[in-house]
Amino acid sequence: MPDWLGVALRTLFAVAVLFCLTKVLGKRQISQLSFFEYITGITIGSIAAYISLDLDARWYLGLVSLGVWVAVSTGIEFLQMKSKMARDIIDGKATVLIKDGKVLEDNLKKERLTTDELMEQLRKRNIFKVADVEFAVMEPSGDINALLTRENQPLTPKHLGIKVGPEQEPQAVIMDGKIMDEPLATIGLNRAWLNTELEKLGVSIDNVFLGQVDTYGQLYVDLFDDQIKVPEPQLKAALYATLKKCEADLEMFGLATQNKEAKNMYEQCAKELQHVISDVKPLLHH
Incomplete structure (x- = not known):
């Protein structure tokens, strides 16, 4: 067999083996890899390259090495799942960098982190003043997470005592001009409803790049032709206006x-409707 053909076949074989082994190891984002996992990834890739290019008849020994690395990695991951002490030893512990608006210089030196690098990480989280930080910690993955002081935290409806409606995952019911029946069925709708909504918007299914239905059953579409302006659904606004009109009537x-x-009956009904509007207002203005 020619050398080039042998290398090509072994490369394909190595790719297949590497794919299977990485499926066994699981998947994580690069920023979430521990130091040991990072080394394991580099080593397994190097061994796979050796299997592909080594012309020696003993290239199959690389498979043995791959198997050992994967077995060790899998065993360590299992140990980490079962033992907090093992996680602390292998991955390390989180390090507090800022507390009560004060930078802990000793911990900064311990992590070999400069002030510029710390400020850069804070700026990525839209934090520009250390004094605004209640607590900042460096995770074992190397990420820095920060908690702002209470007065600097964003205002939320909960702070104002406002209840907001639950939000569920929007369902993509149209992709590339094709209707997706499974997401439609998941939210209890059908093609007839979808075609009716498209008629209201004045667009054809062929011109819809992406169509999504939100929690409240409103259809939002993105068209292939970006020059066409599609009106936003106004069902919630119309319902709110109708309820307010009934109250006024x-x-x-x-x-x-x-x-x-x-007179008493009308006033009582108006008050009850006012309470109903107050309860559903967060849902209609979400």
Whole structure:
């Protein structure tokens, strides 16, 4: 067999073996790899390259080495899952870098982190003043996470005592001009409903690059032709306006009638509807 053909076949074989072994090891983002996992990845890649290019008849010994590395890595991962002490030894512990707005210089030196690097990581999280940080920690992965002081945290509806509606994952019901039946069925809708909504928007299914349905059953579309402007769904706004109109009508009826019993009824209904509007307002304005 020619050398070039042998190298090509072994390369394909090495790729297949490497793919299977990496599936066994699992997947993590590069930033989440521990130091040992990083070394393991480099070593396994080097061994796979050796298997591909070595012309010696004993190239198959590289497979033995690959198997040992994968077995050791899998064993260490299993040990880490079962033991907190093993995780601390292998991955290390988190290090506090900032506490109560004060930089802990000793911990900074321990992690070999300069002030410029610390500030860079804070700026990536839109933090420009160390004094605004209540607590910052360097994770074993090398990421730096920071908690702002209470007065510098973003204002949320919870701080204002406002209840907001639950948000579920939007379902992609149209992709590349084709209807996706499974997501439609997941949210209890069908093609007839989808075609009706498209008619309301005045677009054809062939011109829709992506269509999504949100928690409230509103369809949002992105068209192939970006020059066409599609109106935003106004179902929630229209429902809110209708409820407010009903409330105003009830109050008007109460003012217009001379019948005391009817007046009380209209006023009571207006108050009850006002409570209903108050309860559903977070959902309609989400």
